[in-house]
Amino acid sequence: MSKPQYALITGASAGLGLAFAEQLAAKKTALILVARRAQRLQKITQELTDQHGIKAHYLVADLAHPDAPDKIFEQCQNNQWPVHTLINNAGYGVPGDFDHVDWATHQAQLNVMLNNLVKLSYLFYPAMKKAGCGGILQVASLAGLAPPTAGHTLYGPMKAFVIKFAHSLHLEAKDFGVHVTAVCPGFTYTEFHDVNGTRKRMNSLSKSLWMNADDVVRQSLQALADNKPVKINGWRNRLIALMTRLFPDKLIRALFQSNIQKYRQRSSD
Numbered sequence: 001m002s003k004p005q006y007a008l009i010t011g012a013s014a015g016l017g018l019a020f021a022e023q024l025a026a027k028k029t030a031l032i033l034v035a036r037r038a039q040r041l042q043k044i045t046q047e048l049t050d051q052h053g054i055k056a057h058y059l060v061a062d063l064a065h066p067d068a069p070d071k072i073f074e075q076c077q078n079n080q081w082p083v084h085t086l087i088n089n090a091g092y093g094v095p096g097d098f099d100h101v102d103w104a105t106h107q108a109q110l111n112v113m114l115n116n117l118v119k120l121s122y123l124f125y126p127a128m129k130k131a132g133c134g135g136i137l138q139v140a141s142l143a144g145l146a147p148p149t150a151g152h153t154l155y156g157p158m159k160a161f162v163i164k165f166a167h168s169l170h171l172e173a174k175d176f177g178v179h180v181t182a183v184c185p186g187f188t189y190t191e192f193h194d195v196n197g198t199r200k201r202m203n204s205l206s207k208s209l210w211m212n213a214d215d216v217v218r219q220s221l222q223a224l225a226d227n228k229p230v231k232i233n234g235w236r237n238r239l240i241a242l243m244t245r246l247f248p249d250k251l252i253r254a255l256f257q258s259n260i261q262k263y264r265q266r267s268s269d
């Protein structure tokens, strides 16, 4: 019997990562689930194995550590878990102004959402290229396409990087049968805004702007299957992204300042 091909999902203990795990398990995909919370990962792995009869493993890793990707890659190699699909999903927001956030917090966020996303792609891509198939899904954000706002300073710029990086790699990988897609969800119901303490503030945002994690994940997996370089989730978010391209810079920045800035937490708030 041939070995199962695995999908490795970072940030699989909650939110979008958990929804990726559930939808892929329902498609009988073998899974490697990565996050920090061991108990949650163990429970999810057990449930998905029982429900879907798939092979599933979990790796407890803190992606804020620079050596986390090498350790994850090594464990996959040692256990002979070939990774066919990599979903770089782990991430979070850091409220406050740039100089009010301590450096360790900035460094950790840069490692989780930027350095280690690139490193994991670098480690797992060659085997996909050699096999002539596979996929890498980079979970970015509409924030990477939208004008900047004050507060949560590094989040939007990092997501902009992820989109460009995915697009470049997409162009290289398409000649070798490997799919690479950046997905750009807008506001999505997950634990994201509970973790960064902005849930109360976000509750005043129009419900029409929110999507649920299952819809975002279904669209994202389809975009990867179709090998779209960049997928913006939901028509409202696509409209916002289109406006940022078509409207004069000054106008779109002013619109964001008056409508979105109040949802970004400053250090003075």
Ligand SMILES: NC(=O)c1ccc[n+]([C@@H]2O[C@H](COP(=O)([O-])OP(=O)(O)OC[C@H]3O[C@@H](n4cnc5c(N)ncnc54)[C@H](OP(=O)(O)O)[C@@H]3O)[C@@H](O)[C@H]2O)c1
Binding pocket: 010, 011, 012, 013, 014, 015, 016, 017, 034, 035, 036, 037, 061, 062, 063, 064, 089, 090, 091, 092, 093, 112, 139, 140, 141, 142, 184, 185, 186, 187, 188, 189, 190, 191, 192, 193, 195
């Ligand atoms: N929700 C939104 O509105 C929204 C919109 C656009 C884009 N996104 C993006 O979607 C992705 C998933 O976020 P979410 O909304 O699903 O948030 P979430 O529900 O809070 O889930 C975040 C996941 O990331 C993991 N994670 C956080 N820090 C980590 C670390 N140091 N090492 C390893 N894993 C870590 C968490 O697991 P542990 O705590 O167990 O480690 C958790 O599984 C993020 O990249 C986010 O930027 C979210």
